[in-house]
Amino acid sequence: MPAPRTVLLTGAAGGLGTLMRGLLPSYGYDLRLLDLQPIEQPAGEPAAAAVITADLADRDALREAVHGVDAVLHLAGISLESTFDKILAANIQGTYNLYEAVREEGVRTGGPAPRVVFASSNHAVGFTPRPQGDDPLIPVDTPRRPDTYYGLSKCFGEDLAQLYADLHGIDTVSVRIGSCFPEPANVRMLSVWMSPADGARLFHAALGAGSSGHTVVYGSSANTRLWWDLGPARALGYAPQDDSEVFAARLVAEQGELDPDNPAHANLGGAFCTDPPIWPY
Known part of the structure; x- marks a missing residue:
């Protein structure tokens, strides 16, 4: 199918939304921005x-x-662990409300409803043990094992x-996004990091x-220390260009390698798998 041109970006004032506001227009998209917080577009950002x-409620x-x-690129919502009531709302x-709006738009126009790209998370499978040694990469059909109420909301x-x-x-x-920041912040992120350019x-x-229908993929760069299978994402046409290994020497020197006996290192979800979660994750 041809790439859609007009895209609603929810969560446009958030960290990932802000990155995508600057990157996606170069692919030819006209972005319609939505967030609970007022959005101020800096000079140089595509209009x-x-x-x-507006609130998702x-x-x-x-x-x-x-x-x-x-x-619709649906990035809105709470991106870390919180109380169940806040995650629920x-x-x-909020995600249910968004899908109902998409469904109603299809009914209103009498044509296909807009496609949705949903920002799920690796925390939907966070209690999956991370691969070690010659272990195979984690497939997208691995059983879901949410590590938090946040991860549970992504399963939903x-x-x-x-x-x-x-x-x-x-x-x-x-x-299922890993960690999309300009640079990985810790050794765990070397395995799940997605550069903003690769995110776009x-x-x-x-x-x-x-x-x-519904397709699930993992979202990260082509990292040397990759934990999961990027095959389904590549099947969509994704060709990652970046690798977190350029940050590895510094982070390992500062923090050491991951310790399999440390509960914050043993599973895919990292510190989300501790009670309470340890930040930074």
């Missing part, structure tokens, strides 16, 4: 087609935001995407891929 300040605002778009109820989002694909024909690519490449591939 958005529209800027909307505002279903009327969501319906208007979705109207006329080709796709933002990540679970993936299941909701599957339901709306089967019931309403809405296409979704769920991207992956979202672009997911927005325009010919897949249908």
Whole structure:
């Protein structure tokens, strides 16, 4: 399918949303920005087609935001662990509201509903033991083992995407994002890091891929220390260009290698698997 041009970017004021605001327009997208917080576009950032300040609880605002778009890149919500009530409102109820708006847009136009690219997370499978030595890479069909209420909300989002694909024909690519920052902050991130440029490449591939239904992929760069299988993402057309190994010598010198006896190092989710979670993760 041709790459969609008008894309609603939710969570546009957040860290990842801000990075994508600067990178995705180079792929030809007109971005419609939505966030609970006011969005200020700095000088030099490509101008958005529209800027909307709204909560995911505002279903009327969501319906208007979705109207006329080709796709939605859904980054909004709480991105760390929080109380169940806060996760329930933002990540679970909010994601449901978003999918309902997408469904209603398809009904309103009488055509296909916008595609959704859903920001899932590696924390949906966080209690999966990390590969060591010659262990195989973790596949996308590994059993889900959320490490937090946050991870649980991403399991819900993936299941909701599957339901709306089967019931309403809405296409979704769920991207289990690792850590998308300009640089990895610790040794664990060397295995799950996704450079912002590779993040834009992956979202672009997911927005325009010919897949249908619900597809789950892992999101990271082509890291030397990679823990999971990027094959499904590559099948969408994703061609990562970066590798966290350029940061490895400094981080290992400062922090040491991962200790398999340390509960914050033993599993895919890192410090999310401790109670309470240890920050930084």
